[in-house]
Amino acid sequence: MNANANLLKNLVVISKIDAFIAGINSEKKKLVDQLAAKRQNLAALELSAKEKAYALRERKLYYEREDLHLKESQQKLVERRKALTTLGSYKLQVAAEREIEAAARQLAAQEERYVNTLDELDALEAAAVETKSAFETATEDLKNFQEEAKETSKVLEERLKGYMTERDAMVPLIDQKSLALYNRVKDKYPMDAVVVFSQNACSGCFLELGPQVTLEIARGNALVRCRGCGRILFLEDSKEE
Structure with missing residues (x-):
């Protein structure tokens, strides 16, 4: 066997070793990329959960104000209707009735807004619960993946170490x-x-x-x-x- 034939055989061997090394490095990169993607997803879910929780709190405060305002308006309307019977003048009664009708229309609009707010609250609460659940699931998933990735990385590093040792042994057999x-x-x-x-x-x-x-x-x-x-x-x- 001439020197070049032997060289070619050595290059075939080291090429195989390098292919294994490249495969291991690809697996390591894949783990790193998956971990980064899971962390990014978790961060996005955390931000979304905070935003939805904030929106829910703000809407609840608005609902409480609307609820109080609605009760006050209802009470005022009841009082106006009671006061209507005490008016002696017909003209005053007519004017008061018009005011009561206008107040009743305003109250109806308030009640509609109130119902819509309740629907919004339900939707916001459902979205907040769903996002919180997704965040908790993603947190657990990341934790499990980190543990698995740690063990996988150990195995990959051991394999890589072995192939690098084989490669180091082949290098002196090939001219520079x-x-x-x-x-x-x-x-x-x-x-x-x-x-x-x-x-x-x-x-x-x-x-x-x-x-x-x-x-x-x-x-x-x-x-x-x-x-x-x-x-x-x-x-x-x-x-x-």
Whole structure:
């Protein structure tokens, strides 16, 4: 086996290791993103719960004022009707009756607003309860997720440590120039920097390169890269068992 063939085998091995490392880092990032999303959702629910609770308090105060005002208006109307019988003048009675009718219409409008306020209160209270419940559920969900994520992170870190140890052992087996080239390709394709050349095509981007590339790889004079995607190519029988 010539030096380049051995180099290619080592690059295949380190590429596999780096694919595992990239996968683990992707899982770690996913955990971080999920945690951030859950925290953001919880913060939004907390703000919404506070806003709805405030709106409910304000509407209750308005309802209490309307309730008091309505009772006062009802009492005044009753008193006016009682006073109507004490008026001796017909003209005064007619004028008083008109005032009572106007007051009755105002009272009816007040009562309608009062009923509408009750409906609004019911809706606001239901929304506040629903949001509070959602906040409590999200709080518990975040707590559970943090605990699970902590354990998952430990497992991922152990796996990552193992693969990094394997990678460190492979690095000295690859010359600096080839390693620098490989690392540039890996930065672009972390999951598959080194791919099989099969049926005259790159298995990374599926570009057909022709049979001459098979000969170039087989000769092993230099590393061969796909002219389409830039990945390093190897033949199936060059793959380390």
